[in-house]
Every structure is written in structure tokens, then in C-alpha cells.
Amino acid sequence: MARWRMALDDVYELMSTLRAVRRLRPDPIPDDVLHRVLQAAAWAPTGGNMQPWRVIVVRSPERKAALADIYGPEWAKYVEFSRRRYEAMAADDEAKEKLHRTLAAGDHLADHLAEAPVILMFVADPRMMAITDKNLDRISMVGGGSVYTAVQNTMLACRAEGLGCTLTTLHCIREPEVKAALDIPAEWATLAMIPIGYPVGKGHGPISRQPVEALAFDDTFGAPWSG
Amino acid sequence: MARWRMALDDVYELMSTLRAVRRLRPDPIPDDVLHRVLQAAAWAPTGGNMQPWRVIVVRSPERKAALADIYGPEWAKYVEFSRRRYEAMAADDEAKEKLHRTLAAGDHLADHLAEAPVILMFVADPRMMAITDKNLDRISMVGGGSVYTAVQNTMLACRAEGLGCTLTTLHCIREPEVKAALDIPAEWATLAMIPIGYPVGKGHGPISRQPVEALAFDDTFGAPWSG
Numbered sequence: 001m002a003r004w005r006m007a008l009d010d011v012y013e014l015m016s017t018l019r020a021v022r023r024l025r026p027d028p029i030p031d032d033v034l035h036r037v038l039q040a041a042a043w044a045p046t047g048g049n050m051q052p053w054r055v056i057v058v059r060s061p062e063r064k065a066a067l068a069d070i071y072g073p074e075w076a077k078y079v080e081f082s083r084r085r086y087e088a089m090a091a092d093d094e095a096k097e098k099l100h101r102t103l104a105a106g107d108h109l110a111d112h113l114a115e116a117p118v119i120l121m122f123v124a125d126p127r128m129m130a131i132t133d134k135n136l137d138r139i140s141m142v143g144g145g146s147v148y149t150a151v152q153n154t155m156l157a158c159r160a161e162g163l164g165c166t167l168t169t170l171h172c173i174r175e176p177e178v179k180a181a182l183d184i185p186a187e188w189a190t191l192a193m194i195p196i197g198y199p200v201g202k203g204h205g206p207i208s209r210q211p212v213e214a215l216a217f218d219d220t221f222g223a224p225w226s227g
Numbered sequence: 228m229a230r231w232r233m234a235l236d237d238v239y240e241l242m243s244t245l246r247a248v249r250r251l252r253p254d255p256i257p258d259d260v261l262h263r264v265l266q267a268a269a270w271a272p273t274g275g276n277m278q279p280w281r282v283i284v285v286r287s288p289e290r291k292a293a294l295a296d297i298y299g300p301e302w303a304k305y306v307e308f309s310r311r312r313y314e315a316m317a318a319d320d321e322a323k324e325k326l327h328r329t330l331a332a333g334d335h336l337a338d339h340l341a342e343a344p345v346i347l348m349f350v351a352d353p354r355m356m357a358i359t360d361k362n363l364d365r366i367s368m369v370g371g372g373s374v375y376t377a378v379q380n381t382m383l384a385c386r387a388e389g390l391g392c393t394l395t396t397l398h399c400i401r402e403p404e405v406k407a408a409l410d411i412p413a414e415w416a417t418l419a420m421i422p423i424g425y426p427v428g429k430g431h432g433p434i435s436r437q438p439v440e441a442l443a444f445d446d447t448f449g450a451p452w453s454g
Contacts, residue, residue: 144371
């Protein structure tokens, strides 16, 4: 029992300090560290234990540069969109300052993406999935249930290993080019691009999230949860 | 450093023993335990930190029974499908025995779903998401990236707290009925149903997964990874 109490503290500290780290040093990641991070991904649960995902560990300068060339312009568009949306909102100075810092870190990532020692590209094959929301009258999302569990394990492992990382999906907008750059077969989809590396600054730390009371409901949607 | 080495061991033990637990005791979950599990979910990263998900903590006998009534027939259909698909495959006795055990545990869950002390229903609003693969010529999956990160944190927290759980998505097939049962607004989607409770048996333990070498590629899709 004492043993698991200790584990609890560590696990919760890990989760509560896993923030997006966008300023990465180019230093290489030792093979044994990388292997443990990938092993964490492999342990994740997936529908029917099919493990319908694969991860491409991109390390060559040429392939990383190809991904950076695709990502850069999409990031620039996203920044424009975010700044305009934000100016239309009546946000206070503190919130504006925070957005500014986040976007500056994102600019840094976009400018230096090819210098990250490793870019992980998670791909998945929908033919290996039973996507239960595929026939509904809304956009499908359930396919992600067999991939982002592994992605979250990956990021938690990075945090535990002292590696910085951030989950990005902007590359999907130009998926055909991404697939060409990494020889990904037609049937496979790209779900997550995760640049990882040792942080320039202190890396992980406090995160800003809504409280449980804003996210959990009691028995029915909208009923305040106070348990 | 010694401190994080310890954390590493615990975190990896947690991930590598998080298996689906389908036989749950009806005993209630203390409020402080449940709160920590929900807090773990709240810490998860989401696109633009929008946290576009909510979780309904279903505990009343009536609502749980309504979910069990929806889930049961879908599980029965899934079992039929699985058994037929399996008989068509040339599987060895060991694999057949394993499937039999998994399906028997699933039958137990379906029969006793209403007796689980808590059923977590994760819902999400696509209007709060930038779904970057929505215009591609394939089924969309990226929306799940802002929900299943929280789902994985939830399950890891359950494991750390000694609670059994399993991720199910079969309920999506009958999402309109699920939404009616829990008063979920039209715009919201249901992404994960997670019954949780203290395990009947020893609960978590060894899991069966493909090795890293079968899941990771070196620089391009299909290139063996041996890093």
C-alpha cells in the first residue's frame, strides 16, 4: 500500500506537469531512452487489442526538413487565425500576454522543427479499427481512441524521461505531402506529429487547466458535480 | 535524478499492467478517489488547451440501467461477430482459449454493467475543436486527440488507485439513445464509456502487446526500427 501511495504521488505529479514544450535542444536522444518512450506507447490499450497504429521515428535531416517545410506555412496560417480571433475577443492583458508567449514558443518550434532530434509521426490504419461512430450524423472521432491512448503514454514517458514534447495535428491539413515525405501507404492516416527533445529551458512545469468541477457532471449532462 | 528514476519505474509499471478489467465489485468508490481520477483527466493536454470534453459521472441505478440496456444487445452482436470472424481464422488453441476468456469477461461486464459503482461517459463538442483532418478523403479521427488523452490519464489513474476499468465505444452505435438517457445536448458527441470499480479478482496485471520492433519504423514507413 505504501508503495502505491508513492506511485500515486509520482504519477499525478507527472500528469500535472506535462505541458507543451516547444523549445527543444538539438542534442540526440539516447537509444535506450527512446526505446522506453516507444515501449510506453506500445503498452497503451486499443480497440480489440488490435494496435492499429505505427510510429515513424523521424531522425534524418532530410525527412525532418521535409516535415518542417510542410508544417511551417500551416503554423503561420494558424497564428494569423489565432491572433485575429483573439483581437475580436475582449480579453484582458494577462490573457493576451499568455497567448503571445504561447504563439512565440510555437513560432520557435516551427522555425526549428528540423533541428529537433526526433519527430514522432503516429499513423493508423482504419481497416484495423471498428469505428463505432462512423455511421452517425456527426464527424467521426472514435478512431482516435485506438491511437491517442498511445500518444498520451508517449508524452507521459517523455515527461518522465525529462524530454520535452508537444502534440501537433496541423500537418494533417497537408496529409498527402506528409505521406509522400515518409513513404506512408495510401490506406494509412496520420494522427499525431510529436517533436521531442531535451528542453532549452526547464521544460515541464505548471499547467493551466479548468477545475474538475467545470468538466465533470453528476449523473446527467449539465448537472453540477460536487462529489 | 534518483527521485525521477523511481518515478520512471512506477510509471512504466503502471502502464505495463493497465489491462482491461471487466469484472467489477459493486462497492462504492470514495469521493476523494473519484476526484483524483477526474483530476487526472482534467490535466490532459487538448488542442489549443480548449478542453472540449466533459465527463458524466453516472452513479444512479436508473441511469446505469439505461446504459446497460443500450450496451447489452450491442455487446451480444459484437460477440457473435467476433466468434464468427475467429472461427474463419486458422487460430491455434491457445489463441482461441484467450479469446474465449476475453469474451466471457465481456459477457460478465455486459450482464453486470448496471452494478458497476460508476460509469464514466466522456462527451465532446466538435465546435470547440480544430479538426485538421476533417476535409481529407478518409474517415476523420483527429477530434479524438483532444479527448482520448484525458481518457488514458483517467485509466492510468484508475490503475494507480487500484480501480479496474475498461474503455468501451460500442455505445456509439446507439448514440441517440445514450444521449437521451443522460440528457446530452444535440451538439455533443459521446466518445468513451468507462465502467469503473474495484476488481473482483486481482484486477490489473500482465498485458499482451506487440513488441516495439513491430510498431516503430526508422525514418520512413516500413523501415525496420532497431534503435
